[in-house]
Amino acid sequence: MRIVVCIKQVPSTEAKVQMDPVKGTLIREGVESVVNPFDEYAIEEGVRLKERYGGEVIAVSMGPPQAKDALRQALAMGADKAALLSDRAFAGSDTLATAYTLSLAIKKLGEIDLVICGKQATDGDTAQVGPGLAQRLGFRQLTYVCKVREINLEGKKIVVERLLDEGVQVAETTLPALMTVVKDINQPRLPNVISIRRAARTEIPIWGPQDLNGDQAKFGFDGSPTQVVRIFTPPPRAGGQILEGEVPEVVSKLLDALSSQQVISI
Amino acid sequence: MDFDLNEEQQMIKKMVADFADKEIAPVAAQYDQEEKFPEEIVKKMGALGIFGTVIPEEYGGGGFDYISHALVAEELGRVDSSVRGIYSVQISLVTLSILRWGTEDQKRMYVPRLASGEILGCFGLTEPNSGSDVASMQASAVLDGDSYVLNGNKMWISNGCADVALIFAKTDKSAGHRGITAFIVDTKTPGFSSRDIHGKLGLRASSTAELILEDVRVPKENVLGNPGDGFKVAMSALDNGRYTVAAGCVGTAQGCYDVAKKYALERVQFGKPIAGHQLIQEHFAEMAINIDAGRFLVYRAGHLKNKGVRCTREVSMAKLFCSEMVNQVAYRAIQIFGGYGFSNEFPVERFYRDARINTLYEGTSEIQKLIIASGDLGVSAFV
Known part of the structure; x- marks a missing residue:
């Protein structure tokens, strides 16, 4: 089974990220970078599926040269190979151009059974690249997967559980497929000393536009129709209301409040 | 000279830091209060190969360098000196000594099992x-x-x-x-x-x-x-042991600094966070300088160890400075916490108690001074 995990390097969720009000972009200088937390679940799931069904895991990322650190983390966690898409021509990619570029890289890797992505990145929060990538590859897509029940490699089938607002949905589709995963799917492992050593020694090829068989006009800024009109920090959430008094009284007030706001109907 | 950590040094530092924060920090106070040996933590460290960091790959280790070895001790010491001590004794005093002095049979017999944490030394x-x-x-x-x-x-x-x-x-x-x-x-x-x-x-x-x-x-x-x-075996073992003690002290001092920083930015007195008071800033300046000075003494010793040259003097300097330094830093950290620092509600109280042993074991501060000076002067102060 050949699995590709797509990962993104993002500013640390613990760092205080500031916006450039003019360019409408994140100020990344001096901010620690980490693997997008949702992608860590994707890496872990890829490695677990490899351990269960055999095969190999290839980690792919698009970003600046330092995104190699994110790929090393994937290798240390058990990915077998990695490739970085990095070139000035890719700079300024929106989700459309990113999905396009990643799809070319995955095609270059040959026959793939499963692509795994985190459900979204914690910086842009769009959740578009996974589905966009599935579309470009012509793969079936399974979003918000919280459990892989079974993969039948001979029958080319996968059965998963999807975590939806209303509950859990069991879905079955054919391989090759792409799934995006939520944090309930697993607990990512810490890499061990020996795997860190191996990861540090593994060569990570850097691919540019010349390595991908694609339409140059669809790369980077030129291939990105999205225009950011304005970027701002949403106002902090207003404080909630604290109901005070004896329990029966508070419960009755709470029920009134919830029904008046149509959260529940009595 | 290069002050940057290389890729694998950064990776092992991050892994051990994550491990220390997730697996050790939540239970450290409890183990301390109950005087309980953290067997579960030691098992997990073994599974992650942490006891094999600086041990060559042919004996089941990770084959990392001495800077990485110090980084591991630092990250463990930042959270729990007891666990750092277990690491130091296992790898520096025991495993490295068997590696340095042992016959091939002894090395094959003991080193891989010590490096994997299967046995404790x-x-x-x-x-x-x-x-x-x-x-x-x-x-x-x-x-x-x-x-x-x-x-x-x-x-x-x-x-x-x-x-x-x-x-x-x-x-x-x-x-x-x-x-x-x-x-x-x-x-x-x-x-x-x-x-x-x-x-x-x-x-x-x-x-x-x-x-x-x-x-x-x-x-x-x-x-x-x-x-x-x-x-000779004992002295070479102590050269390795003191190195990780010194690195552990840097880590504990960093731990003190980190919790004090968080507290000073939150604690409000006289209408503003105490971090904005001049005498509190003096504490931070002194802590920061001394932690870095200690850290660089450790890394210099590590650099010499990587080169395989004798560095008893440099290791003693690092051990002496860092063990005294961590006591000063822990003192300042408690000073910043005020009354809260005196209670076990915050880890700084444990850091302060744990810091004390460092000027005593693996050669007291007084003995370190004799090693440094008598080597430099060519006149032994020992009987």
Whole structure:
């Protein structure tokens, strides 16, 4: 089974990220970078599926040269190979151009059974690249997967559980497929000393536009129709209301409040 | 010169930092209060290969360099000195000593199992009446046929619950320090027993014991180095041990700094966070400078270790400075916390108690000064 995990390097969720009000972009200088937390679940799931069904895991990322650190983390966690898409021509990619570029890289890797992505990145929060990538590859897509029940490699089938607002949905589709995963799917492992050593020694090829068989006009800024009109920090959430008094009284007030706001109907 | 950590050094630092924050920090206070040896944590460290960091790959280790070794000690020390101590004893005092002095059979027999954490090691040098004055030790080893018979007591032994012990004993009582021999002893050998020591000021989660040897038979093949080499074995072991003690001190000092910083930014007095008060800032400036100075002394020693050159002097300088420094930093951190620092509600109280041992074990500060100065001056201050 050949699995590709797509990962993104993002500013640390613990760092205080500031916006450039003019360019409408994140100020990344001096901010620690980490693997997008949702992608860590994707890496872990890829490695677990490899351990269960055999095969190999290839980690792919698009970003600046330092995104190699994110790929090393994937290798240390058990990915077998990695490739970085990095070139000035890719700079300024929106989700459309990113999905396009990643799809070319995955095609270059040959026959793939499963692509795994985190459900979204914690910086842009769009959740578009996974589905966009599935579309470009012509793969079936399974979003918000919280459990892989079974993969039948001979029958080319996968059965998963999807975590939806209303509950859990069991879905079955054919391989090759792409799934995006939520944090309930697993607990990512810490890499061990020996795997860190191996990861540090593994060569990570850097691919540019010349390595991908694609339409140059669809790369980077030129291939990105999205225009950011304005970027701002949403106002902090207003404080909630604290109901005070004896329990029966508070419960009755709470029920009134919830029904008046149509959260529940009595 | 290059002050940057390389890729693999950054990766191992991050892994151990994550491990320390997720697995050790939440339970450290409890183990400390209960004086409980953190067996579960040690098992997990073994599974992650942490005890093999600086051990060559051919013996089951990670093959990392000495800077990485220091980084591991630093990250463990930042969260829990007891766990850092377990790491130091296992890898620096025991495993590296067998690697340096052992026969190929001894290395194959012990090093991979120590590196994987399958077995735990301890280092039996100090005795009830022999601390700084190593040559005055009373433990004896008498050759009888194909084995030595060991008798004596060893005191304040960290990892007292170990599976294998390096025991130092006199094979020639008339030869002073040249009469000492090192032995690799299975702690399950008949006649070998231990008594746990409780009621310590700090390092309460580490297992400290008195080892009692009564006619313990050790095969001749278990002599580490040659008979009479024991003092050299012990001194080279302490060179490695002091290095990780120093790195651990840097980590604990960093831990103090980190919690004090968080507190000072939140605690409001006189209408603003205390971090904005000038005398509090003085504490932070002094802490920051001294932590970095200690860290660089450790990394310089590590750099020399990587080159494979003798660096007893530089290691002693790092150990002396860092062990004194961490006590000063912990003092300042509690000063910043005020009354809250005096309570075990915050980890700084534990850091303060744990810091104290560092100027005492693996050579007191006074002994470090004699090593540094007598080496430089060419005049020994030892008898």
